[in-house]
Each structure stands twice: as structure tokens, then as C-alpha cells.
Amino acid sequence: xxxxxxxxxxxxxxxxxxxxxxxxxxxxxxxxxxxxxxxxxxxxxxxxxxxxxxxxxxxxxxxxxxxxxxxxxxxxxxxxxxxxxxxxxxxxxxxxx
Amino acid sequence: xxxxxxxxxxxxxxxxxxxxxxxxxxxxxxxxxxxxxxxxxxxxxxxxxxxxxxxxxxxxxxxxxxxxxxxxxxxxxxxxxxxxxxxxxxxxxxxxxxxxxxxxxxxxxxxxxxxxxxxxxxxxxxxxxxxxxxxxxxxxxxxxxxxxxxxxxxxxxxxxxxxxxxxxxxxxxxxxxxxxxxxxxxxxxxxxxxxxxxxxxxxxxxxxxxxxxxxxxxxxxxxxxxxxxxxxxxxxxxxxxxxxxxxxxxxxxxxxxxxxxxxxxxxxxxxxxxxxxxxxxxxxxxxxxxxxxxxxxxxxxxxxx
Numbered sequence: 001x002x003x004x005x006x007x008x009x010x011x012x013x014x015x016x017x018x019x020x021x022x023x024x025x026x027x028x029x030x031x032x033x034x035x036x037x038x039x040x041x042x043x044x045x046x047x048x049x050x051x052x053x054x055x056x057x058x059x060x061x062x063x064x065x066x067x068x069x070x071x072x073x074x075x076x077x078x079x080x081x082x083x084x085x086x087x088x089x090x091x092x093x094x095x096x097x
Numbered sequence: 098x099x100x101x102x103x104x105x106x107x108x109x110x111x112x113x114x115x116x117x118x119x120x121x122x123x124x125x126x127x128x129x130x131x132x133x134x135x136x137x138x139x140x141x142x143x144x145x146x147x148x149x150x151x152x153x154x155x156x157x158x159x160x161x162x163x164x165x166x167x168x169x170x171x172x173x174x175x176x177x178x179x180x181x182x183x184x185x186x187x188x189x190x191x192x193x194x195x196x197x198x199x200x201x202x203x204x205x206x207x208x209x210x211x212x213x214x215x216x217x218x219x220x221x222x223x224x225x226x227x228x229x230x231x232x233x234x235x236x237x238x239x240x241x242x243x244x245x246x247x248x249x250x251x252x253x254x255x256x257x258x259x260x261x262x263x264x265x266x267x268x269x270x271x272x273x274x275x276x277x278x279x280x281x282x283x284x285x286x287x288x289x290x291x292x293x294x295x296x297x298x299x300x301x302x303x304x305x306x307x308x309x310x311x312x313x314x315x316x317x318x319x320x321x322x323x324x325x326x327x328x329x330x331x332x333x334x335x336x337x338x339x340x341x342x343x344x345x346x347x348x349x350x351x352x353x354x355x356x357x358x359x360x361x362x363x364x365x366x367x368x369x370x371x372x373x374x375x376x377x378x379x380x381x382x383x384x385x386x387x388x389x390x391x392x393x394x395x396x397x398x399x400x401x402x
Contacts, residue, residue: 015116015242048118074164080260085267092271093335 006032007057010040011048018050026051100124111240111309119185119243131241131311132186139179140197141205146172147376148212149221157215164261168222171254178250182243198381200368205229207290209370216269216279220287222262224327228294230255231323232314240310263330270334277335284331285339292340292354293362295319324352 003025009018021040026032032051040046060066073079104124117123146169153169156162180190196202207225212218233252239245269276298317299307306312314322324343331338342355368374 015245017246072167074160074261075167075257077257077260079257080264082260082264082267085264085271089267089270089334093333096335 003027005054006036006051007054008032008036008040009050009052010036010046012046014047016047018048021046021049023054024051108309114310115240116242116245117240119182126305127309127311128186130305130309131244132183132188134306134311135179135183135186135241135244136188136193137203137205139176139183139193140202141208142172142176142179143197144204144376144380145208147379148208148210148372149218151212152215152218155215156218161265165218168258168261171258175251175254178247179244182241182247185243194384198377198384200377203366205294206362206365206370207287207294208376209365209373210286210290211372213286214279214283216266216276216283217287219262219265219269219280220283222258223266224262224284224287224291224331225294226255226258226262227327228291228319228323230259231326232295232312232319235314235319236312238310238313266334270336281336284336288339289358289361290365291323292320292357293359295323296362297357297359321351324354328352 004027005023005025006029007023008021010021011018021036024032024035024039026035029051033049036049036051041049103122107122107124107127111117111127117127149165149172150169153162153165156165180193183193184190193202197204207221207228212221230252233248233255236248237245237252239248266280269280296316299315301307301315304315307315325345328338328343328345340355342353344353345351346353364370365373368377
């Protein structure tokens, strides 16, 4: 039996997202879980472990898709500068109650 | 351990703050309750874009059009995330859509009303989203962990929508008398539905969603939080809130307000709101028109299998 690479994900506390921890080499999922437990679960630092065959992972890191170069500030809270508008509206509210 | 002992220990665990994952064992009543809750939320995100969608083509500037389009896209995305969470609880997505269109499941009251001016877009994005985010922030502590994690992403995006809405309202309030009057008119129409939105107060000792920590705050607590943050922000702009009874009661430490119209709430969410049937019909037509897309994708997947 030949080894293959398994990516390991761990959950630190109940309810946390699973986060990538590292990888192990193992011939099957059962042994991969045992190895993952040895590396990422010996100090009670994990409540849950997942092992996933590396070849099961599909990757996208193309910046044209993920970081397109246009102004999309309207999608971020910082894209709205309301300080002066708010001051003006409050001043107007006081003038004409 | 038999099933009832197992259920007792499950309920004790979630009541104490324990978290449940999709593939964990859970008692059927908990599964049914979380499914109902998440499905209703997903339906609301999906239907909630229809009132705003009506204004994309009428947005006053290109930037407003981009922001509104982006918001609509976000909300449809939230529906997709939430239907995914709900699917894992055992109900197929197609069935959820069918039940929504058949009027068997509900969506939030505020999405059953018409929009009459651009000011409605501001009031919806600012105050409807604000009322929603108060409850959504509390759902980040839900005992059902996949839902709680999804709410973290959703709240992050909703916070942008609130800024967009407040910016629209501030711009109008700095505009002409007519623009200011449009905002007041929109607030007058939306205030009733906003006060109904969190639902009537429930008895915390009997509300299973609270006992099982599907949600962590009761309806009245959420309404009080909404009022505490937003009443001052509305009033500082010179807007009048159309409720003569509305005041903060220092002695009681809570907001006093006119009793919301709970009959209207019940009637609206059961499909008798002013736009309920029109919006559901839009979805039915849209679903039929896009059937070929789903067929093409499923056909490709079937051919590859």
C-alpha cells in the first residue's frame, strides 16, 4: 500500500470553524486520523479533526477572480463617509425642529 | 442509554452552551425546530431582495446602482448559504422552494410591503437591516454551530448594508424639502412593520428556541435593543417617529410604545400582505423561466457521473 497526503483540519473549541492545521502521510483514512490525532490532538488542543485527501481539494487563487482591480468600496463599511453628512443633517434638524 | 435519556443529555448540553454540528446526533424535535428557523430565515433573504430589486433601474447615481445591486446579490447569497445549512438538516432545497411558493412556509413580515420611493430603499437598508442585524448578531451564539458560523459572515455583510442605507437617508435629509418629506413618509409607513418584525413577546420558560439556544435572545429583548440604538439616531435627523406613546421609561428601564398590530403581523406573514402574492408570483414565474439553467447543469452532472 502506498502512502498518500491527507490535509488535516482541526476545531479548537466546540462551534469554531474547522481550520487548516497541516498534513500527514498515510495509506488510508483510518491511519491518517490516527496520525492527525498524534500531531494535533495530544494536548487536548482539538475538539474535532477532519482528514481530507489532498487530491480532493480544488484550488482557486487567481487574483482576477478574487481581488479584481476595480473600486468596490461601496461593498465595505469604510466606503461610506457619513461624518460630515450627519453633522449637516443634525444642524438642519436643530434649525427647523 | 435509550433515546429519551440521550435526548435529555443533549438538551442539557445545549442549554449549557454546548454546540451541535451537522453530523452530530440530535433529537428530532431539535432538528425540526432548527430547520424551521433556518428555512424561514433563508426564505426571508430570498424574498427580501424583491422590494429593493424594484429600485435598481431607478437608482439616482451609478454608485448607488452598484451598491444596491451588490446588496441584492449579498442577500441572495445569504439565502444560498442558509438553504445549504438547512439542507444538511434533511430537507431538500427543491422542497423548501416549493413550500415557499405554495405558501406552506413563511418569510419575514417586512418583505410583504410595497416600496413607494427611493427613500424606502434608504429606510429598508438602514432600519429593516438594523432590526435584522440585532437578531442576527444574537444568532452568532446559536447552539447549532453551522448556523452560528454562517451568521458571522452574514452580519459582516449586513453592516455594510446599514451604512449604505444610512448614507442614502442622510443624503436625502440634506436635500430639498421634498426629499426630506419622502424620508418622513417612508418612516411613517415602515415604522409599524418594524415594530412587529421581532414578533410578540414570548414566555422565556416556554420558548423552545430559547431553551435550546437556537436563538439566544427573546423577541422583546431584541426590540428593546433596536429601539435603544436607533430611536436616537432617527430623531437626531429631525425625523418624527409615528408613535405618540414611544418613550424611554427610566423607572422600568425599557422602551414604552404603542402595542404593535399583531393581527396585521399574523395576516401579513400568512400571505395576506399588500404584496405577498405578487412577490410569490414573481418567484414562480422566475423559477419557471430559469428551469432550463438547472436542467442544463444537472444534465451535465448526470452525464459526467
